[in-house]
Amino acid sequence: MKKVLIVGAGAQANVLCGVLSGAEEVSTIVLTDIDIKRAEGIAETNGSPKIQTEVLDASDIDAMTRRIQDDSFDLVINATIPKFVRQVLQAAYNGRTNYLDMASNEIYPKPDTPIEQLDYAEQWEKAGLLCLTGAGGDPGLSNIMAKDAVDDLDTVESISIKDFGEADCDEPVALWSMRTYLEDMYLPSTQTIDGKPVKCPMFTGEEEYDLPEPFSKKGKFYYHDHEEGVTIPLFCGKPVKNCDFKIGEPGIDMWRFMIQGLNMMSPEPLEFPGGRVSPMEMMFRLIPETASPRKQIELYDSGRLESRLILVCDTEGTKNGKKILIHQYTKSPSGKEACAWIKGTSDVSWMTSIPASVFALMILRGQVKHTGVVPPEVFTKEEREVFYEGIGEWGISVIKTRKELNGRK
Amino acid sequence: MKKIMVLGVGAQGSTIAKRLNDEPGVEEIICADYDKKAAEEMGNTLSKAKGVVVNARNVDDIIQAAKGCELIVNGLAPDFNMNVMDAALSVGACYQDMASGPVSDMGFVDAVKRVLGRSGEFEKAGLTALVNTGSAPGFANVLTREAVDMLDSCASIEISVYDGIWSKKFIPFWWSPQTAFGDMAAQPITYKNGEFVRSKPFNNPGMEDFLGLGKRKMVDHEHEEPVTMGLLADKVLKGVSYVNFRYGGPGLDLAEYFYKMGLLSEEPVDVKGTKIVPMDLISKLTPPAPKYPAEIQEVLDEGMITEEGAFLVRVTGKKDGHDLTIDSYVNAPGLTESFEKAKITHESYMTGQSAFLFTKMFVNNKISTKGVFPPEVLAAEERAFFLKEAAKLDITVDQYLYRTLY
Numbered sequence: 001m002k003k004v005l006i007v008g009a010g011a012q013a014n015v016l017c018g019v020l021s022g023a024e025e026v027s028t029i030v031l032t033d034i035d036i037k038r039a040e041g042i043a044e045t046n047g048s049p050k051i052q053t054e055v056l057d058a059s060d061i062d063a064m065t066r067r068i069q070d071d072s073f074d075l076v077i078n079a080t081i082p083k084f085v086r087q088v089l090q091a092a093y094n095g096r097t098n099y100l101d102m103a104s105n106e107i108y109p110k111p112d113t114p115i116e117q118l119d120y121a122e123q124w125e126k127a128g129l130l131c132l133t134g135a136g137g138d139p140g141l142s143n144i145m146a147k148d149a150v151d152d153l154d155t156v157e158s159i160s161i162k163d164f165g166e167a168d169c170d171e172p173v174a175l176w177s178m179r180t181y182l183e184d185m186y187l188p189s190t191q192t193i194d195g196k197p198v199k200c201p202m203f204t205g206e207e208e209y210d211l212p213e214p215f216s217k218k219g220k221f222y223y224h225d226h227e228e229g230v231t232i233p234l235f236c237g238k239p240v241k242n243c244d245f246k247i248g249e250p251g252i253d254m255w256r257f258m259i260q261g262l263n264m265m266s267p268e269p270l271e272f273p274g275g276r277v278s279p280m281e282m283m284f285r286l287i288p289e290t291a292s293p294r295k296q297i298e299l300y301d302s303g304r305l306e307s308r309l310i311l312v313c314d315t316e317g318t319k320n321g322k323k324i325l326i327h328q329y330t331k332s333p334s335g336k337e338a339c340a341w342i343k344g345t346s347d348v349s350w351m352t353s354i355p356a357s358v359f360a361l362m363i364l365r366g367q368v369k370h371t372g373v374v375p376p377e378v379f380t381k382e383e384r385e386v387f388y389e390g391i392g393e394w395g396i397s398v399i400k401t402r403k404e405l406n407g408r409k
Numbered sequence: 410m411k412k413i414m415v416l417g418v419g420a421q422g423s424t425i426a427k428r429l430n431d432e433p434g435v436e437e438i439i440c441a442d443y444d445k446k447a448a449e450e451m452g453n454t455l456s457k458a459k460g461v462v463v464n465a466r467n468v469d470d471i472i473q474a475a476k477g478c479e480l481i482v483n484g485l486a487p488d489f490n491m492n493v494m495d496a497a498l499s500v501g502a503c504y505q506d507m508a509s510g511p512v513s514d515m516g517f518v519d520a521v522k523r524v525l526g527r528s529g530e531f532e533k534a535g536l537t538a539l540v541n542t543g544s545a546p547g548f549a550n551v552l553t554r555e556a557v558d559m560l561d562s563c564a565s566i567e568i569s570v571y572d573g574i575w576s577k578k579f580i581p582f583w584w585s586p587q588t589a590f591g592d593m594a595a596q597p598i599t600y601k602n603g604e605f606v607r608s609k610p611f612n613n614p615g616m617e618d619f620l621g622l623g624k625r626k627m628v629d630h631e632h633e634e635p636v637t638m639g640l641l642a643d644k645v646l647k648g649v650s651y652v653n654f655r656y657g658g659p660g661l662d663l664a665e666y667f668y669k670m671g672l673l674s675e676e677p678v679d680v681k682g683t684k685i686v687p688m689d690l691i692s693k694l695t696p697p698a699p700k701y702p703a704e705i706q707e708v709l710d711e712g713m714i715t716e717e718g719a720f721l722v723r724v725t726g727k728k729d730g731h732d733l734t735i736d737s738y739v740n741a742p743g744l745t746e747s748f749e750k751a752k753i754t755h756e757s758y759m760t761g762q763s764a765f766l767f768t769k770m771f772v773n774n775k776i777s778t779k780g781v782f783p784p785e786v787l788a789a790e791e792r793a794f795f796l797k798e799a800a801k802l803d804i805t806v807d808q809y810l811y812r813t814l815y
Contacts, residue, residue, distance in 0.1 A: 261579025275683035
C-alpha cells in the first residue's frame with residue numbers, strides 16, 4: 001500500500017485527493033498546508049478516511065524534510081504555488097522520495113537552466129529518484145500531446161500550444177491563482193524561436209485563432225510565460241525550430257489594457273492622500289482569492305457560474321517529405337460537470353489535477369520508467385497510452401487530426 | 410445674442426466656442442475656465458473669444474465674468490449647475506447645460522428635479538434655461554419627441570448608445586475618464602409606471618441588433634433621459650410608461666471588469682496598512698481623453714482597433730389603433746472622419762456640436778418658451794430647426810417605422 005504527502009491544500013489538492021483516495025493501492029494521503037483549515041475543508045468535502053490533515057510550511061525545508069523522513073512516503077506531490085518549488089523539491093530529495101509538481105517558478109533563471117528543477121537533475125539521477133516536473137494539464141497533458149505529434153513526424157518545424165478558458169459569473173471569481181496569472185501576464189515570456197530561447201515582451205505574439213468545439217469561435221491569444229515553450233524542444237527527442245505557449249480568454253484584452261495600458265502591475269509606489277502604494281499591491285489586494293471548494297459548489301449548483309477550458313496543440317513538420325499539420329485539442333468536463341463529479345472542483349482544477357493524479361498513480365504503480373528530473377514529454381508511447389487511458393476514465397480525451405499542408409494551412 | 414459666456418472650455422465647451430466664433434450675430438465669447446492655459450488657448454485662437462479665469466465654486470466670480478452676457482453655456486460638471494444658474498439669474502442671462510447629474514450632494518433623480526425645479530425663477534425673469542443639451546441627453550430627447558408626436562399614445566422609449574471607438578493607444582473613454590467610470594459604476598434608473606426604479610450597475614445585459622452593425626452587448630445605464638422623460642411623461646410624451654437608457658462598448662466592458670474587482674469603489678481599502686481609495690488609483694493611472702489636434706493625430710497614427718458605433722432611439726406606441734415602433738438612428742462621423750472634418754474627436758463632433766446647435770437656437774432667437782426645461786419640450790418648428798442645422802454638420806437621422814397591421 002502506498003503513502004502520499006501532498007504539500008498545499010488548494011484547488012489542485014482537492015482533485016488529487018478525489019482521485020487518489022479512490023485508488024486501491026493508496027492507503028494514506030497526508031494533506032498539508034500552512035493553513036490547516038484549508039486542508040480540513042478538503043478532507044471534510046471528500047470524506048475519505050485515507051486523508052489525514054497536518055500543518056506544514058512549504059517555505060521551511062527542514063520541517064518538510066523531518067516530516068518526510070518520519071514516515072515512509074512513496075511520493076511527495078507539490079500542490080502549492082510555484083514559489084516553493086525549490087524548497088519542496090529539496091525536502092523530497094532529503095527524504096529520498098519521488099516527487100511530482102505541476103509548474104515551475106523560474107523560466108531560464110540562468111542561461112543553461114530552462115526551469116529551476118533542472119538545477120537538481122544530476123543529484124536526482126545519481127540517487128535513482130524520479131522528479132516528474134510540469135506534470136499537470138499545461139504543462140503536463142500539453143507536453144504529452146506535443147510528444148505524440150513529434151513522434152508522428154520525421155522533422156518538426158513548430159509546436160504551438162494554446163490554453164483558452166472562459167468563466168461567466170455575476171461576481172469576480174478566480175478558479176486559479178489570479179496572482180500567478182497576472183504575474184505571468186506581466187512578465188516577459190520565454191519562447192523557443194529559431195531554435196533558441198527568446199524573451200518576448202508582455203502581450204506579444206497576438207493571434208486570433210479559430211477554436212474547435214464546443215467553443216466554435218475565434219479566441220484572442222498572447223504569448224504567456226510557461227514551461228512548454230522551453231522544455232519541449234529540449235526533451236521531445238527531435239530538433240524543434242519554434243515552440244510557443246499562448247493564453248487566451250474572452251477578457252484578455254481587458255487585462256492587456258489594465259496591465260500594459262494603465263500599468264496596473266507596476267511595482268513602483270505612487271503617492272496617495274493615505275500614503276504610498278504601488279498599483280501592483282493594490283491589484284493584489286483587490287483580486288479575488290481562488291474560490292474554495294465550498295464556494296465553487298455554491299456557485300455551480302446555483303447556476304451562477306459557468307466555465308469551460310480547452311487545450312490545443314498544433315504541430316507542423318514533415319513526414320515522408322510532405323508538410324503535415326497535426327492538430328490536437330482536448331475535450332473535458334465543464335466546470336459544472338467537474339464539480340458534480342468531484343465536489344468542489346472546477347474545469348480548471350480538473351484539467352490540471354486529473355492529469356497530475358494520473359501521473360501520480362503511474363509513479364506509484366511503477367509505470368514510469370525514468371529517473372532524474374524529467375518533464376512528461378520524455379514519456380514513451382507505452383507510457384503515454386497508459387496516461388491517456390487514465391485521464392480518459394475521468395472524462396478527458398484528446399481529439400487528433402492530421403492534415404497535409406501542400407504549402408497552405 | 411451678441412455676448413455669450415462658455416464656462417468650462419474642455420472638449421465640449423471648446424467645440425461650442427469654436428463654432429460660435431463663426432456665428433455672424435455673435436460679437437464676443439467669454440471663454441471661462443479654472444484652467445488658465447485652457448482659457449487663454451481659446452482667447453488666443455478664436456477671433457471673438459476672450460479667455461477669463463473663473464472659479465465656478467464662487468458664484469460672484471461667475472457673475473463678475475458674465476456681466477453683459479445674454480447666455481451662459483455651462484460646460485462644467487453637474488456639481489456646478491446651481492452656481493451657474495444663480496449667476497445666470499443674477500446677470501439676466503439665459504442658461505444652457507449638458508447634464509444634470511450625477512452630483513455629490515444628492516441622488517441623481519433629485520439632482521434632475523432640483524434643476525427643473527428652478528423653472529419658476531427663470532420664467533419670472535423672462536429667461537430660458539435649456540438643460541441636458543448634448544447628444545445623449547440632448548439630441549436623443551429631440552428625436553424622442555419627434556417620434557412621440559407621430560403616435561396617438563406612447564408605451565415605451567428606449568435610448569441605446571454603443572461606442573465602439575477603440576484605439577491601439579490606450580484611451581478608455583473619449584470624455585472625462587473620471588466622469589465615465591463614475592457613471593458606469595452608478596445604479597441605472599428606469600422609469601416604470603410612474604416610478605423611478607434603481608437597479609444594480611451593469612444591469613440587464615442583452616444583445617441589441619443594430620441596423621448595419623449587428624448584435625452588440627448593451628446594459629442599463631444611469632442617465633438623465635429616463636428621469637426627465639418620466640417627469641414629463643404626461644405633459645409632452647403622451648403618457649409613456651417605460652423609459653430606459655442603455656449603453657455599450659469596450660469602455661463599458663472595461664469598466665465592468667474594474668467594477669467587479671472593486672477598482673471603481675470610493676470606499677478606502679487597507680493595502681498593507683495604508684488606506685487607499687481604489688478610484689484614486691484608477692484616476693491617477695487613466696490617461697485623459699485627447700483634446701488637442703496633435704493628441705488626436707497621435708492616436709490615429711498609432712491605429713484603430715475598432716471604429717464603430719450606434720445611436721438608436723426606439724419609441725413604441727399606438728397610431729390609429731395599430732402598434733407602431735419607430736426606430737431613429739443617428740448617423741455621425743467616427744473618429745477618423747471627425748478629425749478630418751473638424752480636427753476634433755467623434756465625441757466632440759456629436760456631443761459638443763449638438764450642444765452648439767442648441768446654443769445656435771438661442772443665438773438665432775429660435776426658442777420662445779421661458780423657464781427651465783429639457784429638449785423634449787421644444788416645439789415642432791424648434792426641433793425642425795435643430796435637425797436641419799444638424800444635417801448641415803453631417804449629423805443626420807434615419808427613421809424606420811414598423812407597424813403591426815393586424
